Each structure stands twice: as C-alpha cells, then as structure tokens.
Amino acid sequence: MHRDMYRVVRRIPRGKVATYGQVAELAGYPGAARVAGAAMKASAGSGVPWQRVVGRRSKTVGRVSILDPIGGTTQRQLLEGEGVEFSDSDGIPMRRFGWLPVDD
C-alpha cells in the first residue's frame, strides 16, 4: 500500500536521501522500486517528504537527470535547503547523503 511507502519516507532523517528501491524494500515491497515512484507522485501534497527519495541512477535516465523531468528543480531546492549538496557530475553523493536505516 502507498501508506507503507509514506511511512518509510517519513522516517528519512532531514538532510539524508534514500533511493526508490530502498524505500520499496523497507516498505515491504522488495524490487518494487517503480511502485515506490508511483507512490511518490501520488504523495504530492500528502505531507510526505518525497523530495528525500531519489532514483539510484538519478544521473542517467535517458540522458538526463531524473530530477529534472519531474519537479526536479523544486526537489533540488528543498534538499539543498535541508543541507544536501548536489554534485554536477554525480548528482547526489549517496556515499555521504544516502540514508542508512540504522543511523536513523
């Protein structure tokens, strides 16, 4: 259920980001990354910090950043506002801003 996704997204710490696949898995739908995405778009206005959920290959989705086709600009703004830094070459340095469910 989308609610499960929301629950997971909501527990992402401020200043950290998670991938769709990660959210899907934690929500109880391993491999259903696409579903997570669908849930995100549906979450618009649901008070869910969807901006903290990004695609693992956020840099190469058909030649462009996946963060652009959507409300990419808005999302980026929000994330930067939380302290997440963007790299022009790698998008978001998951190595540092990737959310680890353990350091919750």
Added chain:
DNA sequence: GTGGTGACTGCCA
C-alpha cells in the same frame, strides 16, 4: 481475470 503502464534498476552492447 488478463493486459498494459510506470517518479526504477541492473546488465549488455
């Protein structure tokens, strides 16, 4: 109940 679609991901060319 069957078929098609998608804010994804991973492997192959």
Added chain:
DNA sequence: ATGGCAGCCACCA
C-alpha cells in the same frame, strides 16, 4: 563512460 533492452512489482482499465 553512455545508450539501450529486459526484468521487477503493484495498480488501473
């Protein structure tokens, strides 16, 4: 390193 194709899972028609 970039571009394309196939596989996944849940939801809507």
